[in-house]
Amino acid sequence: GAVVSQHPSWVICKSGTSVKIECRSLDFQATTMFWYRQFPKQSLMLMATSNEGSKATYEQGVEKDKFLINHASLTLSTLTVTSAHPEDSSFYICSAHGGGANQPQHFGDGTRLSIL
């Protein structure tokens, strides 16, 4: 069964709306959670890395004020797309890693965000 739960699976909203996406690790404590963005027929691009209880580390070119990440517990991270615009429409995928280089990284089912 799924070890990482991501919600909602899809969102359609008007331009200017803020959207929150939740990512939960179900049966393990995720020391690190990752947020990826994927455009059609492209690869997964890492947006940011969040560690529980500390500020997220954003990849170059990702606006931290636009994409707010909170990792308040070892099982929950949230991504808030603030004042979303049509160009923010994409497939957002969270991932959790329990630690250790040999441990696989588990992915949520993704959130398809469409901004009208």
Place this chain on the structure above:
Amino acid sequence: GQSLEQPSEVTAVEGAIVQINCTYQTSGFYGLSWYQQHDGGAPTFLSYNALDGLEETGRFSSFLSRSDSYGYLLLQELQMKDSASYFCAVRDYGGATNKLIFGTGTLLAVQP
């Protein structure tokens, strides 16, 4: 910079064997992973190579050569359900955080 290059598309027939290559250039390297992603779905983990050599898991095998910064995924006895995108990924522990960096992806089309 960091880059992981893969062929963009591969086509093969059912029952055949196909190899998907990955060449990488990253600041740090802690193993090469392979993921499968069906259209609209989440990536699913296939295999991981920390050391040089071949790892076999059922119909899928993965190979790594660290000296050549190269790896491949080998899919045998192809089935229609294997049609998907395949990504290599490197775990980079450079800097303060660890992160999984994905390759450009290969779209595999399996034909009857």
